[in-house]
Amino acid sequence: MSRVAGSRLLPRISALSFCTASPATAAASSSSSTAAVAAAAATASEASSTAGDPSSQPPQTARKPWGALKFAAFAAVSTAVGGTGYVSYAYSLEEVDQMTRELRKKSKQPIPEDASGFERFQAMAYSAAMKVPVAAIEVYMDVRSQIEDQIRRERGWRTFKRPGVDAFLEHLGRFYEIVVYSDQLSMYVDPVVDRLDPKGNIRHRLSRVATKYENGKHYRDLSKLNRNPAQVLYISAHAKESSLQPENSVEIKPWKLENDDTQLLDLIPFLEYVAMARPSDIRAVLASYQSGDIAAEFIERSKEHQRRMQEQKKSGRIWRR
Known part of the structure; x- marks a missing residue:
């Protein structure tokens, strides 16, 4: 080495x-x-x-x-x-949750069975329009909660x-x-x-x-x-x-x-x-690795090489005998 x-x-x-x-x-x-x-x-x-x-x-x-x-x-x-x-943030995660809770809840409200056709259409349009913003908020809160497990304001x-x-x-x-x-x-x-x-x-x-x-x-x-x-x-x-x-x-x-x-x-x-x-x-070496996981394929090739070497040693001993 x-x-x-x-x-x-x-x-x-x-x-x-x-x-x-x-x-x-x-x-x-x-x-x-x-x-x-x-x-x-x-x-x-x-x-x-x-x-x-x-x-x-x-x-x-x-x-x-x-x-x-x-x-x-x-x-x-x-x-x-x-x-x-x-x-660096203006609101805590709990504050964001509170401020967006009502919005997220409204986007998931079921349509009443006795609602008129216009009301049904209005509710469906509102739900469709809010799907992306609500999903973005939920992703943000999930990612931020994971990050804040690692990061704190004082750090x-x-x-x-x-x-x-x-x-x-x-x-x-x-x-x-x-x-x-x-x-x-x-x-x-x-x-x-x-x-x-x-x-x-x-x-x-x-x-x-x-x-x-x-x-x-x-x-x-x-x-x-x-x-x-x-x-x-x-x-x-x-x-x-x-x-x-x-x-x-x-x-x-x-x-x-x-x-x-x-x-x-x-x-x-x-x-x-x-x-x-x-x-x-x-x-040329990299091109010979087709699996995409070079580290894993290299280990497998090494094991196969060692197995062949062991077989050759055994066959050589038998031949000498």
Whole structure:
């Protein structure tokens, strides 16, 4: 392990995500993307400056002989490792419940059997018109109640870390050049990464200024990383749909604050194997995994390989006898 670490392997991995979650906006953020509730699963925003962002690209590294593997594993700051939330609200959850209770109750009132045709039509029209607003209120209250289990007014900003993220970053930082690539503003990305990675395992941070805007969406463009695309891994819960190079993507399950989540830890064996094996083109390796769950399929392949090795050893012993 130490020998590999000493060979200056440079894979870059950023499987981070975060969110700037306010109880007042939590419902919209959660329903629109898993990145709204937690980062390693989350969202933020970002402003591109005309002068450019100093963190927009990792520095160009000197070319070294192929004695040292140079892999880049990048994961977007979208649904992978952590989240940030700031609590700021005008009303408590109980007050919101009281203020909307009558509205929610009226939308569900049954139509009297003796109502006239016009009254029935009026009641049905009112019920249909209120269905979406009432559903939005209920979703908001449900999401906010979950968020407030984790956040309290006196805590202010808080970073939510996906289970295993500390071990993930610290262990793989020895093999990879870890980079966070977000479609959000650097003013949000920087403080979140500072809280998420106090030990400095994340080498670089790319924000919205480094993305490519197409059809109303900011895409991660791995060609802007100044790295060989054959040696880049892009890890995210929505990797294939958020990158212009889906062939470099490793998708993982979005994190929704589950305490028993093991996605990051499950992925470590595969990433460590890649760093040790040094394939010439990681894209060919990723293309060989068809199940969509690379971590699980890698474990199954490893078990199958071990089984075959055991059978070969047994057959070899029989032959020698």
